[in-house]
Structure formats: C-alpha cells, structure tokens
Amino acid sequence: MADPKPTGTDLELMQHVDGELDEAADREVELRIGRDPDARAKVDALGEVSELLRGHLELATDAVPARRFDQIWREIDKQLDLAAAPAPAAVPAERAASESVMMVLPAQASLWRRVTHWLDRKRGYVITAMVSAGAVAAIALVARPGGTGAAPVEQAVAHRPAELEALDTPGGTWTMMNVSDEDGAATVIWVTPEDTVEGL
C-alpha cells in the first residue's frame, strides 16, 4: 500500500491525489491543504492535467469513425477464423511415397536434380524397371511389322524426343520418360507400385 513520506512536499500532494498515502499521512496532507492555499491550488492543478489529458484523448477517440472500428472487428473476426481452422492433415507416408517426388524437393530444384534424387530413393525399382523396359523395347522393335533391319535400342529410346509411355502391371503402373537438360539425356522409368511403403 502507501509508503509513509515526509510531509510538506509536492510529491506528497500528488500521492494524496492518487490515493497512495497511508491514512495518517493522508490526514496530515489534508490539514496542510486546508491551511495552505498554494497547496490547494497545486492539488487542483493536478486534477486539471488529469481532466485535460483524459478529455483530449477521449475527444481523439470520438473522432475515429465507427466504420474504422468495424473494420478492425472484421479483421479480428477473420484472424479468429484462421486460428480456429484445423491444420491440414499430414499426408500418410505410404501415400507420399507413391506420389510425385515434387513433395520431397523444393519446386525450384532442377529437373535433373529431382530425377536423380528420385533415382536414389527408388534405385531397386529403377534397375529392375530399366532391365524390363529394355527387354520390352527390344521385343517391340524386333516384332515391329516389316521391321527386318531393327534400329539399335539406344537409338530407339534415347534419341527420340521426350515422350511418356505407360505400362500397367498387376503390381502397379510403370511410366517411361525420356528427359534431357543441359546435363544430358536420360531414360527414366517411373514406377508407382500399389501399396508402396517408403523405404521398401
């Protein structure tokens, strides 16, 4: 509560006005104010500053149009809606594994980097798939109608413009892509097996 102070100071007058003196000190100040017109005037002046400040700030508040406070409410309402919205559910690992590698690498990563990253993760599938795809391509070229003098396999695959081919198998979907950039060209077999589990 209040701290006892020496009497006779303006600081005490202020504490008196603010209700911060203990009972005994407050009584003494009251007596002083009663017999000292200057002390009375100082107490009045403190009230004057209070009124000026309060009145001034309240008038400044009244000058703000109601629509401005309505805007503030709408913004608050919006923010509360955002805060209340459920966070997006995490993508299950198995689903993420079967989806595009775009989820793993930042969008600005180069195509080649994304492909090599994907190859690292799917090395087992890719080797098997490439062998199988090579076999499929060779059979397709050899068995082509009128195709007696078959072109080499690498010419048939690597030197064609980029294209996509898909092959559905009981175990999933294989997609073949010829990709090229400044680092060179490559054939990518994109395997999306059913029930893929990350790391297997």
Place this chain on the structure above:
Amino acid sequence: MNKAGQRASTPTHAVDDADLVLAARRGDRDAFRTLYERYHRRAYTLALGVVRSPDDALDVVQDAFIKAHKYLDKFEGASSFYTWLYRIVMNLAIDHLRKHRRHKPVELDETRLGDGTDRAVDDSLLPKILGGNPGRALMDKQIRARIDAALETLSDNHRAVLVMRELEGLSYEEMAAAMECSKGTIMSRLFHARKNMQAQLADLRGDGAPAADSSTDLPAAQGSA
C-alpha cells in the same frame, strides 16, 4: 470516480461480462463481439495515449482483442474483463514502444534512477494551468494541439505512466508491475510527467497570471522501491 477523477469501473450492462466471456469461451463469436463493442473505444483511448499514432493504436486494439480471445481460458475472473483487457492493451502498447523506440532526450529524473529508487525531485508542481476550466479549454483546437505536442515531448515511459494513471487510475503498484520497475520509479516518472505537462501548458493560463513559480516547496528525497 476517485480524487483525481478517473473513470469508475466497468459500467453495468444487461448481460454480464462474465457471462459473455463464458459464452465466448464456448465459441460464441457474437458474445466476443459484444465485449469488443463494449470496450474497443476505451482500449483505443488507452493505446492512443501511449503510442500516439492513431493507426498504431488501432493495431494495438486489434492485437489485444485477438490475444484476449486466444487466452480467454486463462481469464479467471478475479478482476473484471476490462481490467484484464487493459493489461493486455498496455503490454502490447509498451511492447510497441520498445520495438519502435525513437530517440528522445532522457528525462531529468531518469538520470537519477539508477537503482530504481527516488532521489531528489528538485522542483515543484504548478498551482494553476488553465484557470480551472479544462472542459472549456478542450473546445479550443489550438489548446488540444498543445496538449498533443506536450504529450509528444514526454519520454515514452513518462507518457505510459501518465496515461495509465490518468485514464485508468492504476495504483503505483499496478503500474510498477506493468512496467517492471519499482514503485519509486513509477512515482518519480509520474511526478515529472505531470510537472512537464504543466510546464508545457503553462503559457496557456487564461487568468493572466505569470508563468509558474517553481522555486518553492521542493519535494524531498523519497525512497520507495
């Protein structure tokens, strides 16, 4: 109203604030809006007094209500909703000042408060400012501009203490807690803020009296940390 004329506590309403808080906690946005409608102007006045810029004060009000909503569960009802809200407003306003601190001259008393206790307060309050009619004075735009300018001359800490006291009637102890300093420091800041406001406005005296005589009645050293 207390001796200095600060506002009485929260006015009565048809629906109690506590009921609105309970409803708002259950997700009733209309209840929270009612709380906003009741207190946004008071919150704005308080924020404006501290941060000075109307746009910044609106930002403080917005952030304060968002924060209040977020922590409604922590409001225990020991004080009124507004008492709780103004603390949030003050904290945000003071944070705002800290983040956007401008370089202002250090006030005289601040140089003497190294240990947080009062030392000599070496001049006195003025006996009169505007001839005892502040309400009438406020009708004068020039006088209001002078009040604005006077507020602007105060240090951020002095202004914050003055506004907390004059608008909301906070005790020295409450202000000390809000500003994380001693009661003695609060008392000193408040004294000097008031004295400086008086000095800034002294030439507006309407009674033709000479400007203040500050040579008398020097306050003695105080030490109330």
